[in-house]
Amino acid sequence: MSIPVAGRIRAGIRVLTRKAEAVPLAKKIYDEGVERELSFDTIEEQIIRAVPDLERPLVPKNVPFFTARACDFPHPETAKAILDLYGEDRGDGVRRLYRFPVIFPADAWQRVMPHELVTWTSSERKFWSEYSADGATRYCKMHEAVPVDAGSRRVIRLWGGRKHVARPENGGVCDPESCKEYQSRQCNLNGKFIFFIPGVRSLSAFDLPTNSFYAMRAAIEKFQTIAFMRGGRIGGYLDGQGTTFFISKRLTEVSRIDEFGHPTRVSQWLIELEAPVDVSSLLRPGDEPEAIEMRAQEAVVVLEGPQVSMPVRTAPEASGADACEGNPVEKKSAEPMQRMPSAEPPSKGQPKGPALSPQTAKAAPPASSSRSAAQQPPAAARTGAGTAPDGDAAAASELEWVLESAKALGVPADRFETYAAKRWGAGWKLNPGGRRQALKDISAFADDANGFRRKIAAEVDVFK
Structure with missing residues (x-):
């Protein structure tokens, strides 16, 4: 069963392109939308309707803080509660979310940080990856073709939706280096953290989406380290003193390969998972x-x-x-x-x-078939x-x-x-x-x- 999620904290923002910044009307719509805490999708739609010449007026921007916007929560006051508890003003006069505590609701890191390589069509997932039970092999999945009744030629009604089957290519194994969708950038990494926030009342959890391979790999290493020291546990408080994980951001230089195959290094604000706990207490x-x-x-x-x-x-x-x-x-x-x-x-x-x-x-x-x-x-x-x-x-x-x-x-x-x-x-x-x-x-x-x-x-x- 998946963990129910009732709100979303985002790791970045979207800003106007240089071309859109030169248009006063687009800049006005953007500023008013941000002030009203509208979603960036809504702001972009309003700009496109007002200025049809701008096809993509907004682009993502990597920033050192997180955003908790009212439009991303079923109860808008939840976003305010998060900022009131853990927001900081770091000298610019704006209270933002830079670092906050989290409690994970399960002990398996695959449950609290689900991720996949996924290819989307305009309306649904086309291909996606799933791990084997032991977490060692990644498989490529797709929807099974909807069966048709041989007599009436009508589509058979399915119980529980379409079945998931292994993709025929590569024997069903997910291999990005030989996948045409991944090489053409149609298939991309998509993941999220799922957690509760101490002090914020909610029966359901919150999530934090990310597509950073480096952030997820570092988080997996920390999950495995803590689980090893706590006998397989990462959920709940880390010790008897109520210590929790913290999520923050750290400016890091990461390497990437450009279009010509040359390695380059760029600076990015990456999501960082912290565990400020006395390690010796976990070993006792x-x-x-x-x-x-x-x-x-x-x-x-x-x-x-x-x-x-x-x-x-x-x-x-x-x-x-x-x-x-x-x-x-x-x-x-x-x-x-x-x-x-x-x-x-x-x-x-x-x-x-x-x-x-x-x-x-x-x-x-x-067990033995017969018991004494x-x-x-x-x-x-x-x-x-x-x-x-x-x-x-x-x-x-x-x-x-x-x-x-x-x-x-x-x-x-x-x-x-x-x-x-x-x-x-x-x-x-x-x-x-x-x-x-x-x-x-x-x-x-x-x-x-x-x-x-x-x-x-x-x-x-x-x-x-």
């Missing part, structure tokens, strides 16, 4: 709030001893006073209060572990009739459930235990909160077995 996973909570619970167990029994509650039958005061209600045929937040315990006859997508099921090691009695979920992990389970049996059941979930994603039990002990402390298995946090950690990668194994490898094999 034991200092995270979850790990501190686990160690606190471990201390409670040491001082007070483990719980002998686990109180249970049946929510529909609990009295109003008990429910309000938080007192557990002992009942038979009830479920344990300690429940995993990210997945339900398996019912009888169902496999243990997180629900896997078909893609993850292929990536995970195949010892491999079946114990009674403490199932719902149904019976008395409340013993505390030790429930803890053993939850631990087995966690280890089976990790095994379903291709991580052996002993390797996951090594990872969990390093991340949350040696007593994570004894604490209900520790087991709950472990299952939550696993469930976050239920559809990404490869990512889960990479995360475990980073923590166990790299950060020793």
Whole structure:
């Protein structure tokens, strides 16, 4: 699923050409449009209608600031809120957006910085690129021809729009150097950053379009570096102090090849992704709030001893006073209060572990077709009739459930235990909160077995 976007911040502006600047009427329309915060497309249309001799009166200009214009947001006040929070006046009397904090809504950089090589017709995409699942190969895609009914010769109505197929040329692989559209400048790089801005209220994200290869390549390198140090994560705050990424601009000399094949260097304001964080804090996973909570619970167990029994509650039958005061209600045929937040315990006859997508099921090691009695979920992990389970049996059941979930994603039990002990402390298995946090950690990668194994490898094999 794509991340919904509700507004756009732009990296540049458009200005009048030299020819258009010499026309007073065109200059007047441009100045009035900028003052009213009209889009540059609208300003250009008004100039062309007023001065038909000017076919293209506006050209892009690279500037050191970003623009947040009311016309680029469904709620115009959002643009004002962004400028009020993070706008700066750097001596010219105009408040502009030079640098602002961002929070990315996903951990995969391909989701928060989607990009493609794309060829457009007057109304739609003709060809475009897509990466393979592992991000190593880029394919060229196109729309499949609309099928026609053989009898009536009518176009068949399609469910969900036209299908996407690989382009026949080059075996479907995107190779810009042998692509006639790319060489004739019909196919160009198109990308964007997708993010939230702290302090700006919006259910949907914002985006920042860019077609700079250098800016995107530098951002990918920083995404991968931060993800490597944070166990595969780039989303959310970077640390417990609320540190975020920042987006700004930096004047950089970039090289390019001119029409005659000669290398030249030009200065450009490129989008720069910053991460002003203490790197050493990212390399200390034991200092995270979850790990501190686990160690606190471990201390409670040491001082007070483990719980002998686990109180249970049946929510529909609990009295109003008990429910309000938080007192557990002992009942038979009830479920344990300690429940995993990210997945339900398996019912009888169902496999243990997180629900896997078909893609993850292929990536995970195949399970045995027949299970022994010892491999079946114990009674403490199932719902149904019976008395409340013993505390030790429930803890053993939850631990087995966690280890089976990790095994379903291709991580052996002993390797996951090594990872969990390093991340949350040696007593994570004894604490209900520790087991709950472990299952939550696993469930976050239920559809990404490869990512889960990479995360475990980073923590166990790299950060020793």
